[in-house]
Amino acid sequence: MVSERTDGEWSWPGGWGDIGLTPSEVAIKVVKEESGFDVRAIKLISVLDKKCHPHPPSLYHVYKISM
DSSP states (O other): OEEOTTTOOEEOOOOOOOTTOOHHHHHHHHHHHHHOOOOOOOOOOEEEEGGGSSOOOOSSOOEEEEO
C-alpha cells in the first residue's frame, strides 16, 4: 500500500497502462514509481471492465487489472 499525496490516505499502487507495455510490465513499473520497491508480477488477480459496473458514461473503455 502507498500513501496518497493528495489526502494522505492509503491505497494500492495504480495508474494508466502505457502503450507498448504488457500488464505485468505496467504493474512492475507503477509499484516501483509509487513505492520504490522492486517487485515481480506473479499472478493475475482480477480484470474489471468499467462498462459492466454502474459508472457514468465515458469516452474511454477502461479495464482495471489487479496483479
